[in-house]
Amino acid sequence: MANILEVKNLKVYYPIKGGLMGRTIGHVKAVDDISFAIGEGETVGLVGESGCGKSTTGKAILGLVKIHSGQIVFNGEDITKYIGKNRSPYRKNVQMIFQDVYSSMNPKERVLDIIAEPLRNFEKLTKVEERKKVEELLSIVGLSSSNILKYPHQFSGGQRQRIGIARALALKPKLIVCDEPVSALDLSVQAQVLNYLKDIQEEFGIAYLFISHDLGVVEYMCKNLMVMHKSRFVEKGTEDTIYKNPVHIYTKRLMAATPDLDTKNRQKNAEIRKKIAEEYENSKSRYYKEDGTVYDLKKLSEEHYVAMP
C-alpha cells in the first residue's frame, strides 16, 4: 500500500518574545521532531492529552501553522514549500474536521454556502450543479436536502458535525485530518458520526489522521496508532501491539486511566494505576532524558516503536 502522506522530522516551534524590544528569546517546542506515514485509505490514530502537540501536528499538515523544519511529502511529492499556499492542489486533497465545528462555520451563512465554499475555491460549477453537488453531499451524511437553506444554529451538535464532514468531503480529498471530531458530542450522536466516518472511508477510500484523547474511540477507528506526549511520540505501532503490550510508562498510564466498563475490575484497576504511578516516580530516568524530554523512537519490532534510550 502506497503512502498518501509522509511526515519527516516535523518541528513546529513558537517563538517566546521577551526583553525590552520584544526579541525572540527562546522557543516553545509544540511539535519536536516527529515522523510518520499514512497509507492510502488508512486511518492512523494520534492520541495524547491536551497540550501534547497533537492538534498542532494536524494544523501543521494543513499549513495552518508555520513549520519550523521538516518535510511533508504528499503522494510522493515534497510539498513543504507549497503548504501555506491557498489554492494549491494539496489544499484540495487534504481537508480538516474540527472539534468545535460550530465556530468553524460562519453563523450568517446557509448550509449551501458553507458546504459549497471549498467548491467555489477550486471548481467552477454553475449554480445548478453546485446545488446538486451540495444535496448529494448532504445525503452522504444522512441529512435531507430540505436543510440546504438553513443556518448552522438551527442544527444540533451532531448534525453540525455531519455538515462539517460534508464540507470536508466536497472536494473528494485523499486525506482528512479529524481533530477530536466527536469529543463534544453525546454518546449516541458520537456513534452516529463515527459510523459515517467509517462508511465514507469505505466508499471513497479516504485516509484519516484521527486525533483524539479518547482511547476507546481511537481503538475503534484505527489500525495504526501514535501516542504523543510532551511534543514527541512515545510509542508508535499497530493498535493491536500497543494495546496488548504498552511499553512506555506514559502509554501505560494513559491506558490504565481509561475507564473500564467492567465494574468487577474496579479495585484491580485502581491498584494497577497505583503501581504504575509508583513505577513512574521510581523509573523516570528510564523513560525520560535528564531534562525531562522524551527519547527518540527505538524499533522493537516492525510494528512497534517506543521512545527509550
Place this chain on the structure above:
Amino acid sequence: MWKTTFRRIIMLIPQLIGVTLLIFILAEFMPGDAFSGRFVEDPTIGSEREEELRELHGLNDPWHIRYTRWVGDMLSGDFGLSLVHRRPVLEMVAERIGNTLLLSIVSIVIIYSFALPLGIIAGKNWDKPSEKIISFYNFVQMSIPTVVFAIVLQWFFGIILGILPLRGSIDVRVVNGTFFEIWGSRLQHVILPALSISLLSGVSVIRFLSNEINEQRHLDYTVTARAKGLSMDKVYRNHIFRNSMLPIAATSGSLIAGLFSGVLIIENIFTFQGMGQLFFTSVSQRDWPIVNFLVVFYSILTMAGFLISDIMLTIFDPRIRIK
C-alpha cells in the same frame, strides 16, 4: 511589572514623534506663516525686509530642520510666544490649567458618585423595573447632544431657578475677596459645566457596570459562592462587585482622557476660562504656537490615560500580572 510599564513608556516615544509630525505637517499646509500679512499696514517694512526676517528666524530652512528645532525647543521647555498676545505660550496655559483641572476633577467625582450606584442597582435588578428606569434614563441621556443638554441646564438652573451662574469661571466682583469668597464662587461656576460633562459621560459607566454585573452573576464562580452557603447579598458584596469593578478601573484612564475632549466643548458653551476655551479662541485667531502646544499636550494626556488604564489592569487582575 515595572519592566512592562517601562516598556510601555518607551513605546510612547514613537507615538509622540508621530503626533508631533502630524501636527507639524498640518501646520505646513496652512496658508501663510507668522510674518505673512503682518506688515501690510507698515510701509517702512517692505517685502525684502519680510524675506530677511524669514531667513533670520529660519522659516526658509528645510522642513526637517524646522521640525527638529521645534521639538528641540519644546524639550528644553521653550514653547514659543503666542502670535496674537506676544506672551509665552506656557504662561498663558498656566493661567488656565487650574480651572480646567478643577472642572475635570469635579466632573470625575460626580460621574463616579452617581454612575457607580446606578450601575450597581441596574445590574443587580436586571430585567426588573428599577433597571428598566435606569436604562430609559441612559437612553434619553445618550440621545441628547452635549450642546443642547448644556443649554437646557443653563436655562433651568440659571434662568428659571436663577441659582447658578450662566457662564464664566469666577465672579469678577470677588476676585480680590477672601479665600472662601473666591472658592465659593469658583465652585458655583463649576457646577453647571461639570454636570453637563459628567451626566453624559456617566452613561457609559452605568451601562458598562450594569452589563458587567449581570454577566458576572451568571458565571460559574458565583454558583460556587452560593453553594458555599453565602447569601446572595454577600455573593454580590464579596465576589461580583469587585470582579465587575475591574473593567471599570481599567477604563477609568481612557474615560479621563475622553473627558478632556468633552471639556473642550463645554468650556466654550459656558465661556469657562479654561484650556478648552483657550484652544478654541486660538484656533479662530490662528495662534498656531498655542494650538500646537495644546494638541501635543492633549495627545500626551490621552496616551497617559490609556497607559494608566493598562497599569491599573495589571495591578488589579492577577491573570495578566507579569511574573
Place this chain on the structure above:
Amino acid sequence: MKNRALSIKKLSVSFKMNGQYYKAVDNIDLDIMENEVFAIVGESGCGKSATAMSILRLHNENYTKIEGEINFGGKDLVSISEHGLNKIKGKEIGMIFQDPLSALNPLHRIGKQIEEMFVIHTNLNSLDRKNRALELLEDVGIPNPEIAYNSFPHELSGGMRQRIIIAIALSLSPSLLIADEPTTALDVTIQAQILDLMRDLKEKSKASVILITHDLGVVAEMADRVAVMYAGQIVELANVDEIFENPKHPYTKSLLSSIPRKSKSTNRLNTIFGSVPDLMNMPRDGCRFSSRIPWINEKEHEENPKLQEIEPNHFVRCSCYKNFHFQDSSIEKVKEKE
C-alpha cells in the same frame, strides 16, 4: 438496612422560556442512601444537572420553578427559607463542579477561597483557618500546599484546580457531596487521579455522593447505584452491576451499545434513531422514548408508564423493554427525517 441520606419525592424542575414554564425534570423520586455513590447518567438535556442543581436551589430563581420535596436531615430543601438553606449549603452538602477554572473566582487567591467556607460557617480565627486550609490542600494531594495557598486559580493546572474545588467541598466534612460532571473538563490521566482521590476521600469521610455524569466509564468506575435519565424522567434504576450486565430499558441498552469498544470494532456502532427532543418540544404523554424506537409496535408501550420494580432493586419505566430489539441493520440505513 441503611438510612437515607437524601430523599427526593415528586421533584419537578421547570425553566421559564418565552414566558412559559417547561419541565426539565418531571416528577422524580429518588432515595440516596448513606455512604453510597449514586450516579445519575444521561445525555445532554436529560435533566440530570437540573436535578442536582435543584437540591441546593442553585438555579436562577427568576426563571426556575421547583416543585416536590427534597428531604435532608428532617428538612425539606424545597420549602426551607433562604437563610435555613444557606446553613446547609457547603456545611452539610458540598458541591463539585464541572469546570474547575470558571468555578473559582479568578481574582481571589486559593487560600481565601477555601477559607471562605470557615468564615461563613465557623468561628475559627484566621490562623486556624489557614492551618485547616493547608491541611485540606494536603488531603487532596496538592504537592506544595503553601504555594497553592497563595496562588491564583489561573496559575494552577486543571487537575490541581479540581483538587481545590474538592478541598472546598470537603472543608466542613459534609455528609452529602454532589459532583456535577467532576471530570468532564479533565484529561484522562487526571480524571483517573481525581476519581481515585474522590473514592479514597469518600471511604474516609463516609459521605454519600451524587455523581452526575454523561460518561458511562466514570459510572462503571465509581457508582454503587445508577439512575439513567431520559427526557426529564428516570427510565432505569438499579445497582451498577445490573445496569452494565443486565440492562433492561431500550435507552440504557442503546447507550451501552453505542460505546466504541475494541471487541466490536468490525461492527458498526449502534446509534439511536432521531434526536433528543428539546425542552420546548418534549413529549409529555406515554413513553417518551417511543419516538426513538419507531420500529417497536405501539402496543408494547404503556399508556402512562411508571417506574416499576421488575426485579429486586431494579426499576424500569414502560413495558416496552420486554420485547425490545435493536433495529434491523437493513432498516438502519433509513435516513433520519429532519
